[in-house]
Amino acid sequence: MSGRLSGKARARALYLFTKAHLLEFFREPGVVFWAFGFPLLLSWALGLAFLSPKPLGTELVVSQADSAAVRQVVTDPSVRLRVLSEEAAMRALRRGEVAGRIATGPDGIRLEVDTASQDGVMARLLVERTLAGAANRVKVEAPVASAGNYADFLFPGMLALGLMNGCLWGIGFGLMDLRLRKLLRLFAATPLSRVDILLSVVLARMVILPLESGLLWGFGMVVFGVHLHGNVFLFVLAAASGAVAFSGIGVLAASRVGHNQAAYGIMNALTIPMTIVSGIFFSWTRFPSWLHPVVEWLPLTVLADLLRSISSEGAGLAHALPRVLVLLAWGLLAGSVGLRLFRWR
Amino acid sequence: MTETVPSIHVQSVVKRYGTLAAVAGVDLSIAKGESVALLGPNGAGKTTLVEMIEGLIPPDEGEIRIDGLSWKTQAGSIRGKLGTCLQDAKLPERLRVEEILELFCSFHGRGRERVEELLLLVELGEARRQLAGKISGGQRQRLALACAIAGEPDILVLDEPTTGVDPAARRQIWGILEGLRARGATLLMTTHFMDEAERLCDRVVLMESGRILEQGTVSELLERGGASSLDDLFLRLAGRRIVE
Numbered sequence: 398m399s400g401r402l403s404g405k406a407r408a409r410a411l412y413l414f415t416k417a418h419l420l421e422f423f424r425e426p427g428v429v430f431w432a433f434g435f436p437l438l439l440s441w442a443l444g445l446a447f448l449s450p451k452p453l454g455t456e457l458v459v460s461q462a463d464s465a466a467v468r469q470v471v472t473d474p475s476v477r478l479r480v481l482s483e484e485a486a487m488r489a490l491r492r493g494e495v496a497g498r499i500a501t502g503p504d505g506i507r508l509e510v511d512t513a514s515q516d517g518v519m520a521r522l523l524v525e526r527t528l529a530g531a532a533n534r535v536k537v538e539a540p541v542a543s544a545g546n547y548a549d550f551l552f553p554g555m556l557a558l559g560l561m562n563g564c565l566w567g568i569g570f571g572l573m574d575l576r577l578r579k580l581l582r583l584f585a586a587t588p589l590s591r592v593d594i595l596l597s598v599v600l601a602r603m604v605i606l607p608l609e610s611g612l613l614w615g616f617g618m619v620v621f622g623v624h625l626h627g628n629v630f631l632f633v634l635a636a637a638s639g640a641v642a643f644s645g646i647g648v649l650a651a652s653r654v655g656h657n658q659a660a661y662g663i664m665n666a667l668t669i670p671m672t673i674v675s676g677i678f679f680s681w682t683r684f685p686s687w688l689h690p691v692v693e694w695l696p697l698t699v700l701a702d703l704l705r706s707i708s709s710e711g712a713g714l715a716h717a718l719p720r721v722l723v724l725l726a727w728g729l730l731a732g733s734v735g736l737r738l739f740r741w742r
Numbered sequence: 743m744t745e746t747v748p749s750i751h752v753q754s755v756v757k758r759y760g761t762l763a764a765v766a767g768v769d770l771s772i773a774k775g776e777s778v779a780l781l782g783p784n785g786a787g788k789t790t791l792v793e794m795i796e797g798l799i800p801p802d803e804g805e806i807r808i809d810g811l812s813w814k815t816q817a818g819s820i821r822g823k824l825g826t827c828l829q830d831a832k833l834p835e836r837l838r839v840e841e842i843l844e845l846f847c848s849f850h851g852r853g854r855e856r857v858e859e860l861l862l863l864v865e866l867g868e869a870r871r872q873l874a875g876k877i878s879g880g881q882r883q884r885l886a887l888a889c890a891i892a893g894e895p896d897i898l899v900l901d902e903p904t905t906g907v908d909p910a911a912r913r914q915i916w917g918i919l920e921g922l923r924a925r926g927a928t929l930l931m932t933t934h935f936m937d938e939a940e941r942l943c944d945r946v947v948l949m950e951s952g953r954i955l956e957q958g959t960v961s962e963l964l965e966r967g968g969a970s971s972l973d974d975l976f977l978r979l980a981g982r983r984i985v986e
C-alpha cells in the first residue's frame with residue numbers, strides 16, 4: 398500500500414475524523430448540557446440576581462406614632478417608610494433590610510443611620526435633601542454616557558469564559574481522554590499524520606464553539622437586552638483569537654498527562670483561578686494592586702476585557718489589534734511548546 | 743534482484759524504564775509471509791517490543807526496520823504497510839461500527855467499498871449500526887482487527903488479539919487470521935495461549951524478562967528441549983509458567 402495520503406484523501410480523512418469527534422460529542426447528552434445548557438442557566442441566574450428591579454432610594458423604619466408626622470416633612474418618594482412595631486423594627490435593622498430608623502424629635506427629624514455604610518450615607522443625603530428642598534433647585538437630566546448595566550458587563554465575560562472552557566475542556570481534556578483511552582496511539586499508528594490528528598480535534602471544537610457562543614449571546618440579547626455597540630466582525634475576530642489562545646493552551650495542558658486524576662487536576666488548576674481573577678463576574682480591578690500586572694495579561698482577562706470594550710464601549714481596531722496579537726501569541730507559543738512535548742502514548 | 747529483505751527486522755533492541763530493561767537486547771527477523779507468535783508471561787516485554795516495532799515508542803538502543811525501511815526516516819511509508827492491533831485499546835464508544843470502519847478506511851485513502859468488504863470479512867454486517875460501546879467483547883476484537891487491516895497491510899502486528907473473548911469468538915478470529923495468512927500477509931502476534939501459537943504460527947518466540955529464551959517451530963522447540971509441551975518447556979527455561 399501507499400505511504401502518505403494524497404491531498405484529497407487527506408482532506409476526506411480529516412473531514413471524517415472531525416465529524417467523528419462531533420458525533421461523539423453530540424451523542425453524549427451530559428456533555429451537551431454542560432456545554433450549552435449550563436452557561437445559559439448560570440448567566441440567567443446571575444443576570445436575575447443582579448438585575449432584578451430593586452427599588453432605588455432608601456428605606457427606613459418608622460413607628461406608627463411618628464409615621465404621619467415624618468411623611469409630612471419627608472415628601473421625597475425615594476425615601477420609603479416602613480411602619481413597624483419596636484420589636485419588628487429591631488429585627489429589620491439587624492437583618493439589614495432597612496437603612497436605618499427615622500423619627501420625630503424635639504428639634505425636628507431624628508435619623509439613626511450608620512454613616513460609615515453606603516446605605517446610611519444614601520439615606521442621610523436623601524433625607525437632608527428633601528428637608529432642605531434641594532430637589533427643587535437642581536435640574537436633573539439623563540447622562541450623555543453611562544456604564545452599561547450588569548448584563549452588558551456579564552455577557553461578554555460569560556462569552557470569554559465559554560470560549561476558555563470549550564477549548565480547555567474540549568481540546569485539552571479531550572486529548573487527554575483520547576490518550577487515557579489509548580485511542581491516541583491507535584490513531585498515531587495509522588498513516589494519518591499526527592498534526593492531522595490534533596487538527597481534527599481542534600476543528601471539531603471550532604464547529605461547536607460558534608454554536609455555543611451564538612446561543613449564549615443570543616440569549617443575552619433576547620432576555621437581558623445586551624447590546625453590541627462595536628463592530629460585529631471585530632467582535633468575532635476577538636472571540637476567534639481567544640479560541641486560538643485557549644486551543645494552544647489546551648494542547649500544552651494535554652501534552653504530557655497520563656493519569657485520570659492529573660487530567661482533572663490540571664484542568665481545574667487552569668480554569669478555576671482564571672475564572673475567579675479574570676473579572677468575569679466582577680471587575681478584576683477590585684483585586685489588590687500587586688496582583689494587577691499578573692492578572693492583566695492572563696488570556697481570559699485580555700479576552701474578557703477586549704470583548705467588553707468592543708461590545709459596550711464600541712472600541713475599534715486600534716484598541717483591539719494589540720490585544721488580538723497578545724491572544725494569538727498565547728495560542729501559538731503554548732501550542733508549539735505543547736506540540737513539542739506531546740506524548741502519543 | 744538481491745536477497746529478499748525481511749518484513750520485520752529487529753537488531754539489538756533495548757528499551758529501559760528507569761532501571762528496568764523492559765526489552766533487554768532482542769534480535770528478531772521475520773521473513774515476508776511468515777507468521778510468528780511472541781509467547782511469554784505478564785511483564786515479559788512483549789508489548790514493549792511490539793510497540794517499538796509499530797513505531798509508537800522509540801528504542802533506546804538498536805535498530806528496527808520494516809520492509810527494509812527505518813522508522814527514523816521513513817515513518818510515513820511504513821505506516822501504510824503496517825496494520826496494528828494494540829493491547830486492550832478501546833474504540834470510540836459512541837461511534838457506530840460502520841462509522842469507525844469508514845474512518846479507519848479513510849486513514850488509508852480507502853472508501854466505502856472497503857468498509858463493505860471488511861464488514862463481510864469480520865462478520866459484523868448485522869452489527870454495523872450499533873455503537874462500538876454496546877457490542878460484545880468478541881465483536882469488539884473483530885472490529886479492532888478490521889481497523890488494523892483497513893488498508894490491506896502486508897504486515898500485521900497484533901498484541902493479544904484474542905484476550906478476553908470466549909472460545910467461539912476466538913475461533914472466529916483465528917479463521918480471519920488464517921485467511922489473511924493464506925493471502926501472504928506477514929503476521930506477528932503476542933499471546934498467552936499455546937494452542938493459538940501452535941495453530942496460527944510458523945514459528946514461536948519465547949520471551950521472558952525482556953529477552954528471547956528460545957525460538958523455532960513448535961516441534962523443533964519441544965525436541966530441542968526434550969519437553970512434552972510448550973508450557974513445560976517454558977517452565978524449564980524460565981522457572982515459571984506462561985500462564986500462572
Ligand SMILES: Nc1ncnc2c1ncn2[C@@H]1O[C@H](COP(=O)(O)OP(=O)(O)OP(=O)(O)O)[C@@H](O)[C@H]1O
Nearest residue numbers: 759762764782783784785786787788789790791829
Ligand atoms: N511506560 C512504562 N513505564 C514504566 N514501565 C513500563 C512501561 N511500560 C512497560 N513497563 C514495564 O516493562 C515491563 C514489560 O512490560 P510489557 O507491557 O512489555 O509486558 P508484556 O509482556 O506485554 O506483559 P502482558 O502479558 O501483561 O501484556 C513490565 O515490567 C512493565 O511494568
Ligand SMILES: [Mg+2]
Nearest residue numbers: 788789790829
Ligand atoms: Mg502486553
